[in-house]
Amino acid sequence: MLKLRETGNNLSSISHPDRESMLKKLQEVESEYDLLLKLTQSLQKKLMDRYHLYQFEQEFQEMTTWLASRQRMADSQDYGQDLEDVEVLQKKFENLEKELSTLGQTQMSAFHDEVKALKRQSHSFLPEIMDQANAINQQWHKLQQAVSNRAENLRAAQQVHRFDYDVSELKAWIQEKDGALGNDNYGHDLNQVQTLLRQHESLERELGAINGEVDCIGGEARMLGLVYPHVRDNLQERL
Structure with missing residues (x-):
């Protein structure tokens, strides 16, 4: 293409019977080349956008799976059969809270950063990306609410099981003294x-x-x- 343009510049500076015709053809070639270049650039952007979309969707699926597994833990209705059971459950729950406050927050921040980067790029599939980002946010908020509910319910279960333990101890004490009175x-x-x-x-x-x-x-x-x-x-x- 550079050589053709060089030829065109040479033609414009000389007198030739076919000079105008040749310059017109050169302009047509240049226009077609520019159009092809734009199409190539557009195709490259679409391919890169598709590539980034597939990467994002993979991250979305991994995040969804991770959040769903923690949601099942937070939705558990197991509150133990006695004080010892509930204390074990509380320990497991504390580990879940710690994981969400560290790893969970880190993953959510990285996910949001990725979404912001794609928005800045005017990504071709931005509507689909925003739908998935909103779905992750909703899943995260649902998990946070479930964790809050689980924490309250475990506290209640611990206090009730402690109450059961104290009542059992008191009844055993009363029965022991009742035997002495008899x-x-x-x-x-x-x-x-x-x-x-x-x-x-x-x-x-x-x-x-x-x-x-x-x-x-x-x-x-x-x-x-x-x-x-x-x-x-x-x-x-x-x-």
């Missing part, structure tokens, strides 16, 4: 009676302590019932 041994001499009286006085003091524990447990049940109304009936059944 003893028909009243002593066979003065020393035995005095010993039994001292034991009885000690038992009365323990019963006073038990009464305080019963009041404390009842207050705890009322407090839990106010904070977590959905477990109020279950708490009363345990008393």
